[in-house]
Amino acid sequence: MRVFKTMTRVILLVLSASAAMAVDAPTLRLDRQKATLVDSVRLEVSIAGTRQGDAAPIITGLEPFTVSRGGTASRVQIVNGQMDATVTHTFFLQPKQTGTFTIGPAQVEIDGRSLSSNRVTLTVTAPSPTTGKRRDPVFIESELSADNIFTAEQVFFTLKLHHRVHIGDLRLGLPTIDHITFKQLGQPRDYQTKIGGVDYGVVEIRYVLTAARAGVYSVGPARMSMTVRRRKRRSSLDGLFDSPLFGNPFSSRDDRHLTVVTQPPALTVRPLPIKDQPADFSGVVGRFEMQSTLTPNRLPAGESATLTVRVSGRGNVNRLPDIELPDTPFARVYGDQPVLETQDDANGSGGSKTMKWALVPNKAGRFTLPQLRLSYFDPTTERYQTLQTALHTLTVLPGTSQSAAAAPAPPGAAAKAPQGGKQQIEQLGRDILPIHMSADNLTVPFRSLSTGWFFWPALLGPPAIYVILLGGIRLRRQTPERRAQARSKRAYKSLVRACRGNTTECTALLETFRVYLNDRLNLSIGTLTPDEAQTILLAHGVTAATAQKAGAIIQQLETAAYAGQATAPAETAEDLLALAGILEKELR
Amino acid sequence: MTRIACLLLIALLPGLLPAAAAADIKAAQEIFFEANRAYKNQQFRKAIDTYQTLIADGFANGHIFYNLGNAYYRSGDLGRAILFYERARLLIPRDEDLKFNLAHAAGQTLDAPGDDRGRPAGDFPGLDSVNLFEAFFVFALLNLGFFLVLGTRLFRKTEWSYYAVIFLTLLIGIGACALALKWYGWRTDNRAVVLSGELDVHAGPDATDTVLFKLHAGTIVRHEREEDAWALIHLSPDKRGWTAANRIERIRTFK
Numbered sequence: 053m054r055v056f057k058t059m060t061r062v063i064l065l066v067l068s069a070s071a072a073m074a075v076d077a078p079t080l081r082l083d084r085q086k087a088t089l090v091d092s093v094r095l096e097v098s099i100a101g102t103r104q105g106d107a108a109p110i111i112t113g114l115e116p117f118t119v120s121r122g123g124t125a126s127r128v129q130i131v132n133g134q135m136d137a138t139v140t141h142t143f144f145l146q147p148k149q150t151g152t153f154t155i156g157p158a159q160v161e162i163d164g165r166s167l168s169s170n171r172v173t174l175t176v177t178a179p180s181p182t183t184g185k186r187r188d189p190v191f192i193e194s195e196l197s198a199d200n201i202f203t204a205e206q207v208f209f210t211l212k213l214h215h216r217v218h219i220g221d222l223r224l225g226l227p228t229i230d231h232i233t234f235k236q237l238g239q240p241r242d243y244q245t246k247i248g249g250v251d252y253g254v255v256e257i258r259y260v261l262t263a264a265r266a267g268v269y270s271v272g273p274a275r276m277s278m279t280v281r282r283r284k285r286r287s288s289l290d291g292l293f294d295s296p297l298f299g300n301p302f303s304s305r306d307d308r309h310l311t312v313v314t315q316p317p318a319l320t321v322r323p324l325p326i327k328d329q330p331a332d333f334s335g336v337v338g339r340f341e342m343q344s345t346l347t348p349n350r351l352p353a354g355e356s357a358t359l360t361v362r363v364s365g366r367g368n369v370n371r372l373p374d375i376e377l378p379d380t381p382f383a384r385v386y387g388d389q390p391v392l393e394t395q396d397d398a399n400g401s402g403g404s405k406t407m408k409w410a411l412v413p414n415k416a417g418r419f420t421l422p423q424l425r426l427s428y429f430d431p432t433t434e435r436y437q438t439l440q441t442a443l444h445t446l447t448v449l450p451g452t453s454q455s456a457a458a459a460p461a462p463p464g465a466a467a468k469a470p471q472g473g474k475q476q477i478e479q480l481g482r483d484i485l486p487i488h489m490s491a492d493n494l495t496v497p498f499r500s501l502s503t504g505w506f507f508w509p510a511l512l513g514p515p516a517i518y519v520i521l522l523g524g525i526r527l528r529r530q531t532p533e534r535r536a537q538a539r540s541k542r543a544y545k546s547l548v549r550a551c552r553g554n555t556t557e558c559t560a561l562l563e564t565f566r567v568y569l570n571d572r573l574n575l576s577i578g579t580l581t582p583d584e585a586q587t588i589l590l591a592h593g594v595t596a597a598t599a600q601k602a603g604a605i606i607q608q609l610e611t612a613a614y615a616g617q618a619t620a621p622a623e624t625a626e627d628l629l630a631l632a633g634i635l636e637k638e639l640r
Numbered sequence: 641m642t643r644i645a646c647l648l649l650i651a652l653l654p655g656l657l658p659a660a661a662a663a664d665i666k667a668a669q670e671i672f673f674e675a676n677r678a679y680k681n682q683q684f685r686k687a688i689d690t691y692q693t694l695i696a697d698g699f700a701n702g703h704i705f706y707n708l709g710n711a712y713y714r715s716g717d718l719g720r721a722i723l724f725y726e727r728a729r730l731l732i733p734r735d736e737d738l739k740f741n742l743a744h745a746a747g748q749t750l751d752a753p754g755d756d757r758g759r760p761a762g763d764f765p766g767l768d769s770v771n772l773f774e775a776f777f778v779f780a781l782l783n784l785g786f787f788l789v790l791g792t793r794l795f796r797k798t799e800w801s802y803y804a805v806i807f808l809t810l811l812i813g814i815g816a817c818a819l820a821l822k823w824y825g826w827r828t829d830n831r832a833v834v835l836s837g838e839l840d841v842h843a844g845p846d847a848t849d850t851v852l853f854k855l856h857a858g859t860i861v862r863h864e865r866e867e868d869a870w871a872l873i874h875l876s877p878d879k880r881g882w883t884a885a886n887r888i889e890r891i892r893t894f895k
Contacts, residue, residue, distance in 0.1 A: 354747070384716070386750045387838070389854055410750060484741040487710050489676050491669045493703035494694075510780040514787035525794055 076100040078109060078169040080156045083241050084256070085172075085398060087147060088179040092244035094122070095143040097158045097169065102139055109141055109158040109169075117145040120344040144244075147176040147551075179247075187247055190215045192276050194314035196261070202322050204337035204368050205431040206260050206400050209234065211314065212275055213255040214247065218281040219310075224257065225275040227316070231265040238397050260401045262368065266323040272316025280310045328436055330410035330427035337429045338367015338402070346421065352449045352481050357411045361424055361441055364404035369394055373407040375424050382448070383413040413448040420445050430561070536574045543571035548633050551625040557608050558613040558620045565606065565628055572639065594638045602631055668699050679707065684715040702732030702771075706741070713745060719835035719857035720744050726833065726860070726891045730826075734769050749858035764821050768782035775822040779815045786812050832863040832873065832888040839888070841881035845870035852881040863890055 076099070083094040097109045122142030129136040156171035192212070197208035211224070226234055237258045245252050263269065324337070344361045351357055363372055374390050387409050394403035400421040414420070421444040430437050555561060566580040574591055577584070582603035589599040605627055612620055658781050675690035691708040694700075709724035717805035725742040732738060746753075767775070786808040834855045842849040845867050855861065861873040866885050873888065 172676050386856060388750065403801040412748070482744060482747075484710060484713055485737045487676060487679055488703040488737070490703075491672060494665065494668055494672060494699050494701065507776075510776075511783065514784050518787045518791050521791055521794055 057075065075360050076620070078160050078168050080111070080158050080169040080172050082149060082155070082172050083243060086175045086177065087247070088177050089147050089150060090179045090246035092148070093117075093145045093147070093174060094243060095145055095155065096137055096143045097143075097160075099140075099160055099167070100136075100138045101160070101530045102162055107510075108590070109160045111143075111156060111158040113144070113153060113171075115154040116149050116151065117147055120144045120146075145174075147174075150176045150178055155468070160278060169290065169361055173614060187214065187252075189217045190219065190280060190310060190312055191280070192274070192312040192314050194272060194274055194317060196271060196317045196319055199318060200320045200322070201263065201264055202324055202388070202431045204324070204335060204371070204428065204429075205265055206338065206367065207319070208237075208400070209259040209261040211257045211259075211270060213276055213278075213312070214245070214252040215255075216250055216252050219278045220281060221277075221279040222255070224275070226259075227272050227274055229269055229271065232261060232263050232269060232271070234259040234261055234399060235396065237400070238398065247480060258398075261319075263319070263321040266321050269319045270316040271319050273313040274316075275311055275313050277309065277311045279307050279354075281307050324429050325434070325436075325452070330436055330438060332425065333427045333429070333436065334373040335371045335402050336368060336373075336426070337371075337431060338365055338369075339430055339432065340365030340437075340439060342374075342426060343442060344424070344444065346444040346446065349445060350447040350449070352460070353413050353416050354481060354483065355412070357413070357446060359409045359411060359421065359444065360406065361408075362404055362406045363426055363439065364402070366400050367404035369401075369403040369405065369470035373426070375407055375426060376420050377409050377424065380411070380419070380421070382415055382417065382419045383446075386410040386412070396534055411446065413446065416450040418445060418447050427439065434453070434491050473526075539571050540574060543568050544587040544636055548629060551629045555625065556619040556622070558609050558617060558624075561620055561625060561628060562606065562609045562613065565609075565632075568632060572635070584611070589635070592639060594635060598631070598638055599633050605631060661773055664697075668697060669695060672699075672704075673699075675707070675711075679714075680715070681709055684711045685809065687711040702728040702730075702735065704737070705731065706738050709745075710741065713741070717836065717857075718745060718748055719833055720889075722749070722858040722860070723833040723835070723889055723891060726831070730829075730892065731771050731773075744856065748854040749820065751859040751875075754859075754861060754879065764818055766817055767822055770822075772822050772826045776817050779812075779819045782808065782812045782815045826892070829892045830863045831860050831891045832861045832871075833891060834861065834888055836887070839883055841873065841879075841883045843881055845882045847874075849882070853879060855883075860891075861888065863888065 054442065078097050079098045081096045081098065083096075087093050095111075096113065099109075122144050124141050126139045127137065152173060152175045154171050155174050156169055158169040160167050160169075167256040193212045195210050195212075197210075201207050206341065212221070216232065237260055240255055240257045243254050243256070245254050261271070269479070337520070340363055342361065342363050344359065346357060346359050348357055359377065361373075361375060369392065372392070377385055377387065379385065390405055390407045392403065394401065394406045396402075411421075421441075423443060425440045428437055428439070428441045429435075539599070547564060550564040551561075562580070566577065569575065569580065569585065569588065570577055573588065577588075585606050586599040589602055590596065594602075603623070609620060609624065671690055671694050675687050675694065678684075678687040678690060682719045688708060688711045691704055692710060693715060694704055696709075705724045705728035709721045709728060713716075713721035722742070722745050725745060728735070728738050729742060746844060770778075786805070789801050789804045789808055792798075793805065834857055836857045839855040840851045841853050841855060843852055855875070859875070861875050864872040864874065866872070869885050871885040872880075872882055873887060
């Protein structure tokens, strides 16, 4: 029952999530942009936001290729009730002719809507002369996209491992060359090619290589180690030893370790030219562009405008300097922390650097911002280029009376369209409120209460006064009558304690009873005789029988004491206690 | 003769003391008006110096700090303006002018505000709108009322005083918690303000240490400790480092 409920919940979740999905336009993707006639190129069409794998895409521009389907894969993911589904159709293209071909768009019809993808370009070249020769089962090739470059210029270094046997446990060892750095571009790619009429699998890894110093370098050798897996010829006894847990100790596989190395290509690195080198050149090499914006370019004095400069392109973006905005006499300038973003893709390494300044003008007028410059070396044209920002003009309207800066108006502060016949109040300026002028402002209310001598009296005074009052009242209430009453209340307890405390001496018991009577009746008798005791008890309203009994016990104790008996009979203390109990009732 | 003079002085002393205090206040009022005049005449530097004189003379209160914040703001010193507005906020937290000016000045800082968690006073409703002295005053009143009612019960145990004692016990409990939180917040207030320009925050107390991030005038940070001329600060758990101690100033420096 519980399983059924869980399944129902999951189904409902999937249904509700799928109802909320939106189908995106398909994406067309090739595993590379360049291939030879003998290569096999992988083409993928991904459609996000659907699980309908049966809607096959129609792709234009596939005429120059032999196309074979590679299957359809769908992926569904539910995170926090949001479903993310993608269907990917895979195709393998075998070029029929050389040239540059545009593939796409791919069109898919989903829920009656026709969706189009992007286009991609594939350049097909003739295979190299070595490709036609029959080669080893496993071999590696390396190539550089250029063999003569400038320092800090990017060049692509490609490693291709060809294999026509099963391999695994690939390990790559790049060459370590002083002043040369390698940076991998993306993940290794897997595809098929044909060499000498034989099908080879290719593992291709691309790096962007830069040299920090001029010279002639040998880029290599790069090493690739792997395990080659070959199957032995099976014997008829193999089946006898197969175990589902431990396999076959007499396996028909023959694995062996193999290392292949590249022929190192030569690379000549030239220094950057000294001639025409700008004074502000900071070592940036590549191709870059610069965009700048000033928003707003018209504002009242005291408000803030933002100048944004973005330099982007391909090359060593990490060498892009932090451009400094010179001091401006008409505004205060607050520079923001520059943001550097790097990006690596199939076309190389690049990125952008964004710098921002807040300008707070302090006077009205029309001002031109100084142009910012950046120099770089373009290895394509072999020239230094200088980028500069556009000419920005800032129009500052008269603001508040004071020359101080003020905060930018909050978003939405500008006048809005009238609503319901009323007009929104327009925020024309921002400034601080004036100083406090009143002489009363020299005092701090309540401060003296919590500091200095007043603190502790204010905190502890009331409880202290209360305690003193309480003590005084209690003391005053201690009159002789109350004290006598208290003494009387304590008498019986004292007697009980004494009698139960194993007091057996006659004199001690006699003394205890005398003290009891003194305390209970507020007397001060020195020696208690049996007659006196009877008289006193009768005078306090005790019955004659009880008084007589008291007299008898005292008589008994006195007799014992005078007769020289040190200890009284054991029941005497109990009799005394019983008598005291009766007396307590009768005296009440 | 000397004895007579001494006797006269002793006899007149109780009368002279208030007169001396009154003279101090009168002199302070003169300085206050002079500073205000300087401010109105846009002599902000002079106004700052004069307000500082008042503070040095023991007249440090929220309104003087507020005026000083204004003077710094007008002279273009955003960091110190925010510093004195924040100091004023400790003393006159309900002042609407102060709230407006502080919000205005804070809007001009370049850095996003830091993490303000761990402020106990902020968790107690309404406690931010009273200063420590007012909180103490309210507690002292409750304290007095509670023991007054308890005292009356020593002489006459009435029904109203019984319920009043229960009610005041609850109130005094809440008041004690609020006062304790306020006091704790006051004592542990380690906020500091970046005074001017751009401030490098390093990985260690040395100018050659890696610069972790930069702060700008008016940003409020938490000051942890100082070593030599360097202060360890943090803006949030992941923004922590060392900076020159003279480039920041603690908000709570007075008692």
